[in-house]
Amino acid sequence: MSATPQLSVVVPVHNEEDNVAPLVGEIVAALRGKIDFEIVYVDDTSKDATLARLRELQATVPELRVIRHLSNAGQSTAVRNGVKAARGAWIATLDGDGQNDPADIPKLVEKRDAGDAQTKLYAGWRVNRQDSGSKRWASKWANAIRSRMLRDSTPDTGCGIKLFEREAFLDLPYFDHMHRYLPALMQRAGWKTVSVPVNHRHRTAGVSKYNNLNRALVGIKDLRGVAWLILRSRRTAVEELPR
Template identity: 30%
Template sequence: MTHEFTIIVPIYNEEDNIARLDKELNNYLNVALKKTTVLFINDGSTDNSQALLEQICANNTHFSFVQFDKNYGLTAAIKAGFDTATTELVGYIDADLQTSPLDFNLLLDYIPEYDLVTGIRTNRKDSGFKKLSSSLANKIRRFFTNDGVEDTGCPLKVIKTAYAKKIPLFNGLHRFLPAMILLQNGKVKQIPVQHFPRIAGKTKFGFWNRSLGPLADCFAYLWMKHKYISYNVTKKATKHKS
């Protein structure tokens, strides 16, 4: 089978969610609009995540994994997924399953016309503090990027791989994926998706890396935007054998 869509799932100390990921992602594979493969990126977990990943990957030919030697952070995990993927499309979902893999089909409906389709978490099942810090972070990023994206932190996205592989990711810049697609003159679409409470494991983000941290990342983005090279080829010559 030739796969068309790769779902990237970063993993960092998520042993309590691995069984649920196995079940929910298998359920999605049965109804996926594209022939789909799942790529787990183990970002240096220190719990039993790796052993559990190896077990579910051994039982499913559509599952595979990459293991880091230590924890490098979410941006590195996403970049490793982009670098490894060989399919036309890549997606991304968090291991906590606060978004549903089933909603990938909502995003895939729009991908022929758009280069990145991202979710907007509706009726968020997070604490008031978490929602407040996330709202602040989104406002900061919109001010700097002017990308018009309401919920850049939504961990449910589909991107054309050719665009994803051109994104020069630096630590923290996973928050700017829509803006980085726009720098390539790509088209971005936002779609409402479901949101659920985290029922297992612990969140990896606090006030600093959810609200104040992104402020520093915005300056990195502005530097990137100033230095970014983008071009379109209109014609080229090809050599012919004599």
């Protein structure tokens, strides 16, 4: 692995001790020999053996880097801190629960390589979700409301697997839960976004950190905030004058 890999895979985790080793193994299998990459795990103050498992894996996986929060800060902050620590110009994100398939990362990279330079986000689209019926129903309505309010032309913003340019991401306004609104925020900044169908799997270990009620209560406030950001956005091209 070089000092400046082509791709950084950022994975936020909280209490995912049984998912760490399988997911790291899948990331390595999907990317090693195909692209120069690093893996940046961000441990958000796990209370189980997640951090210990990651430290053990570092002995055999040279691409793996581990950073940890000193206090619990949530998924959006974990993603952002992982992106800030990353050395690659492009970032792939995965949820730490193993429901995203690392084998889809090369597909996103291929879409980027064949795409428009103005496209800075390739967002996973779970066309065959493996969640409970209640969670799928809640997400369907949440996506419909979000799409109507933000007009981001994105069928699935909650999918954890995404590929985006590091510089463009770090230029976005930061707030808790921002990771759920990346297409709208990227479009607000003047960039194009593309949704790419990806695989989705059942959780095989651990428990979900969210339920439908807390997602809904937070989502209402976030939607209003993102809509306000879009309304108040102003963009213009700039040029530097010669001496």
